[in-house]
Amino acid sequence: MTTHPEAVAPAPEKERTGRTGPVRDRYFDLLRALALFRVVLYHLTGWAWLPLVFPSMGVMFALAGNLMARSLKRPPVQVIRGRLRRLLPPLWLLGVVGVTGMVLQGWGPDADGHPGWWWLHLTFWIVPLSDPPYGEGLPGVHGFIGEDWAAELAGPLWYIRAYLWFVLLSPLLLKALRALPVVTLLAPIALAVAFEHSYLALPGERFPSALTDFSTFGACWILGMAHQEGVLKRLPRYIVPSVAPVIALVGLWYALRHDFSAGNDLDSMPLAQALWSFGTVFLLLHISPSWPEWPRRLRRWAGAITLLNSRAVTIYLWHNICILIAATLWDRLWGVTVLEQNVPGLLESVWPVLFLAWVLIGGCVLAFGWVEDLAAKQRPRLWPRSEPRVRVRGSRRRAARGG
Template identity: 80%
Template sequence: MTTPEPSPGVAAPVTPAPGSPRGPVRDRYFDLLRALALFRVVLYHLTGWAWLPLVFPSMGVMFALAGNLMARSLKRPPTQVIRGRIRRLLPPLWVLGVVGVTGMVLQGWGPDSEGYPGWWWFHLLYWIFPFSDPPYAEGLPGIHGFVGENWAADFAGPLWYIRAYLWYVLLSPFLLKALRAMPVVTVFMPIALALAFEQGWIVLPGERFPSALTDFSTFGACWILGMAHHEGILKRLPRYIVPSVAPAIACVGLWYALNHDFGNGNDLDSMPLAQALWSFGTVLLLLHISPSWSEWPNRLRRFARPITLLNSRAVTIYLWHNICILITVTQWDRLWEFDIMWQHFSWLLESPWPVFALTWVLIGVCVVAFGWAEDLAAKRRPQLWPDGRESGGRRAGSRPSGTSG
């Protein structure tokens, strides 16, 4: 019988590796961090509030948790682990591609489109195996009253994460060996690379390859921190080291951002070095303080089912949330056409919170419609709403059945 496996980035209970400071009791805390990260990502992409990545650096957290999970998995042969991770990563992307590419082609995107003459068919291969960002059509007219203009750009926006995740997976066996041999050098190598890019000491031609290296330099240290946490390297440090060093590194990143016109339209996403430093410092602290939760604390037990759902469908939610936001905003803006609304309820129309709530409703639709791809990719029985209720008598909030590592 084939053992079902967790989706990319979804933690699962495992036997502690030798040298690991803690065992599966850490999973509840990691599930909470991942759920908060997804929640913050959706809010940020809706509002664009520059301070949100400072409150919680979602991408750094997600990469760190994925790095931790990858280090756990590498107890098995690396080729087997990489093949399994790629198998679980790509089907949700393919489902997105079938919908998105079909829509773009129907609106006139094709081999003769500007920007991809002659290379169009080759570039489509990135929708199958995203070594680089999958292409998309620019300047599409949208569908009046349903989805806004240039929807393909929003549709393809989250795909950089899939590309970056793929590269991290491929590099992980080498990173783990380097981490065990030279932990300090390996952890700080991506930040040194980010500094070299920022200062212009390294300049690479083209766009596709440099973008992959920029992502590695920005979030690679967080991925490696997750691996270091699993290996017990952070645990072996004196307890005062992390609380002393992590805030200082994060503050350097904040100082750099504030001195480079930080604000809406110019936030951490447009400052790779500041993002790298702030995410590194924050993630280091979060990993340092990780509590031992074998079960949900009483104050969090009421949120166990939604947290379980967010973890079970993390890839689906991340891939589809941008287009859900665009559709919701487009529909919400139509309310301005009614006189009674703009005359008496303009405060409601201008508020982001109703749109945020409706966006999550639409995300829920996408979970039901497309989330099965994550189950099939992980060789699990497909579920429409995997929030832990069908767990064979377990209390809500426990792992969906079949998610063994």
């Protein structure tokens, strides 16, 4: 089982058009749901080719950047406050459960010999300007959850930190995009090249890791903003299909030149990841059909896609630990002699573990997902399979205030 993190974004806000109610781009909803499902499958299997088939991380950052650019038609402080309100409560709930479990297993101020720093770094569980700390090497619960579970729990949290910084920088990025679109789009990739060839070296770990995330996925975030701003539509139609595959193939070529394989895939190659994700996202945004309603072939999946979008943060935050528990429980079946002797292939298969992991993820959705509704100032729901109702009075109040 691998622990490479992937990305996910908070459930999108509703786009309003006058008094006709909420309008959503179902194509973006589909991309977000596919990205989330692929994240879970990849973290369970570690198949190196999955990020090539669908670069979830770049897709999710692009969708979030698109949404951020749309929202920045309102005052930036108001938009940033709204994003933080929707993002942080699910993290706080994870911290309450996870940190409590770590402390009960002996993790605390004396764990690293620097109690003052421990308390200071613990504040990153409240506002994740840097990676929240966790207890390394903690024992598991025999037969239920594997060892070093805290590392699995904390694995996805880098994305929360990266997303937060992208949100904070978005007003400046949007201004730069409007003034110098090409330079702004290519600046993160240029930074990735500088890091890759050691033209730029920074001391420490926290600041360089944040800049590495920006250099790897900043171009995708800005691409999403450019799509919302209409920058991509102003390009001749032949430009994107001609240029995007070349950029992606350069990223693939670079990965293959650096021993691309399981355990050494795009997640460990920031420049290759940046190029492949940028090229793929460029194509996906160019294709974008903008569905206000579900196409007939996808209507049967509308409920599942809506659920994944409505509980994206919850699923992302809890999926790693669910995978670990599912794998631990499934491994117990090796102790059943009849199964070990007769169906070893079944016990080695990833598919039963994947099914069990999604069952556990569903349990987390029921237990913790309602926090996302409260964060969005909506009525809490246990299992959302349709869009929340829009209160007309509240909508008119927001419209009157320019929202």
